[in-house]
Amino acid sequence: MDLKDKLVSSFLAFENKVDVESYVHGVRSEAIKVFEEKGFPTKKEEAWKYTSLNSILKEDYSVFPKQENALEHRDVKEYLIHEIDTYNIVFIDGKYSSHLSRTTHDGMDVCLMSAALNKPKYRLVIEKYFNKAASKDSLTSLNTAFSSEGAYIHIPKGTIADKPIQIIHFSTGNESATMLQPRNLIVVEENSHVQIIERHQSLTDNPVLTNSVTEIFTRKRAIVDYYKIQNDTANASLIDNTFINQERESIASVHTFSFGGKLIRNNLNFYQNGERIDSTLKGVTILGDKQHVDHNTLVHHIEPNCESHQDYKGIFGDNATGVFNGKIIVEKEAQKTNAFQSNNNILISDKASINTKPQLEIFADDVKCSHGCTIGQLDESALFYMQSRGIPKKEAKALLMYAFSNNVLSSVKIPEVKQRINKIIANKLGVNIGFDL
């Protein structure tokens, strides 16, 4: 039985366990129909031209984890940003781990999706926001159909979250292959501010497929900083769908750091439903082995006077493949839009490849839109310069790569996150730079 049939047939069992009366029930039933009709995307679809899911779909994933697994804090400490005080929402094989988490209901809600879906007091918020930003494509629909657990963050009007929030998904690999479908909902009300760090981590080499959906709503003048750290094991695959619905004068930024995993697909979508909105999408990708990362971004400029900034850097070694597919749509009404997109890539191995497709679709005339895209190598003369001054070649190369990704790192607003990223990059490149950027 292939994965699609398995998922469709297990939906009934899943749905029987939960409240049939609820609003979400209807949404889920609709969604499974969409998935059943469309199935998993294939390379024939334009948006999946360069990414094939075949290799990861053939595994026999267990869709519902059978047992609850526990982890000790010291074993997983290294995957947390533990240097600072944060709220933590930790999941182990898709199940909430109260032992590792630190949630709150004091002044704001940093808690669980399952609670939000089931408790009557959250009903209004759920009905207003749940599945309202997410697109109706097959993978997102699949997640919607099975949505039961994930992070639920609600920051009320005029609140600045006192510390960053970490959302971490561990998979223990206690079952031979696991499929996880976390669903996050983040609502940031007027004039509020929140910083969120998200990470998916597999602890063994058993295959894991994560199909995650995150919906973020930034109301008027809200500020959201979102950091995604993707540094998983060689058999972990991630399909990350993020939808950000912005209202006027809000500022949202998403930084994606992709350093590992078998196949990573980031579908990052920004919808600007108001004037004077600012959106930032940045990413650093450093890959080796046979890894594959696909960044698929969309910025939809709907109203006038908005800005968007995109900057993606990629370094590809070994047999790695990178894909960047960035789309900017500027609607007719969205005059005075400033939209920038840049995608720079370095290939450091003969077998690595990069496919990039930056797209502009513009229907308004008074706009400033540009995109740039380069593929190149490390500068030989710069390498020589450093080598002639006693810096070993390996370090010199690493320095150049650091410099290359610095544009993205410099806008990370949590210093500890920046340090962590630096450390991962240094590990990845096998050097010790001895300073922070």
Place this chain on the structure above:
Amino acid sequence: MSKYTEDDLREELKTKEYEYGFYTDIESDTFPNGLNEDIVRAISKKKEEPEWMTEWRLQAFRAWEQMIEPEWANVHYEKPNFQAISYYSAPNSKPKYDSLDEVDPELLATFEKLGISLDEQKKLAGVAMDVVVDSVSVATTFKKTLAEQGIIFMSISEAIKEHPDLVKKYIGTVVPQKDNFYAALNSAVFSDGSFCYIPKGVRCPMELSTYFRINQAGTGQFERTLVIADEGSYVSYLEGCTAPSRDENQLHAAVVELIALDDAEIKYSTVQNWFPGNAEGKGGVYNFVTKRGLCETNAKISWTQVETGSAVTWKYPSCVLKGDNSVGEFYSIAVTNNYQQADTGTKMIHLGKNTKSTIISKGISAGKSQNSYRGLVQVSSRAENARNFSQCDSLLMGNECGAHTFPYIEAKNKTAKIEHEATTSKIGEDQIFYCNQRGIDTEKAIALIVNGFSKEVLNKLPMEFAVEAQKLLEISLEGSVG
């Protein structure tokens, strides 16, 4: 004159009918509508083609039958009914003329309206004309001069008869019969086109030029052009089009194949000004063209195009950089106005070492038109030191048009250097104000700015074309700026 306002300009543009629209009634020898194997055979027979050519056409036809019309392009149009098209039409009196006196006088009048007097052309600038009216070439000039150098420049149907070896060797090598839907259709039913062969080491002394005209209601044109530049030769080839104005949509699916052997250079320039449909978007030509060139070692192919006409354009002149050190260039200006839709760009396929390609694309959209750039730069794993530079700029006039960019970049070699940049903007009010201040009226200012915007491409056109192209730009855009 009182103040000439933008509204006046807009009004003038709206009422401006297609200047070159007219229709000459020449008695035509037209096939019944529809397409099947018999029609393909009949076309081949009519052209007195050898057996292998008929077979080749039939192969293409059979492949075409299996294919479906592509839908990926960013254009929307009513699909042509391929069974409602007549696939062959030729001017009735078609003896091979020795002098102009023998040519049908009505046809000559057509040329005159288009401003091409053959006599004048003969005297002018050394441009040899292979004039195609409804698919059959009726007059060829300067053949003799060319023949002295060993250059073969004739219609493809003549070439099939006179130089079967060359045609057989090269036709379909760059654009195979099964390449795509329209190429297959063209391969099956192509009626005529130009054939050009430049022998080894010869530098073609003049710009070769073909004027295409669509001149029979309901006749789709399927031109086939094959240009072969043998080792170390050079040729500059010009193609230009104007078409009669009419309501019925016309289909044009041409195939152009360029082959540049070692050290050869081909420069292929196009000015396309087919009827774009009237102000309501009615009528107009559908232009679905497959153009591709193959570069052997050290060869160079340069495409330059100025696209101002057609209701729907679907065109990607491409270069396959097969040989080491070969160079591909693509310079394009695409102007769309009213309801025109253009989806155009290029493909640069880097296969050889040290190959270079340059893409400069300028899109100008006005009215309610949609203008897309779609390009592919592909560097294969064996293409060491491949280099590409792409620049796509779009200019928007008015808020009802759209500009789109779909660049595909695929690199499989670490020594590849690829740059792509694209911008979209409008003509700045400050720029116009600056011109106005200095006594240049708005319309002239726009022409000036558009010309500046397109200069990089216009500069690449041969002299004769550059002037025409500049004029075309002005005509196409007059008054379309708010």
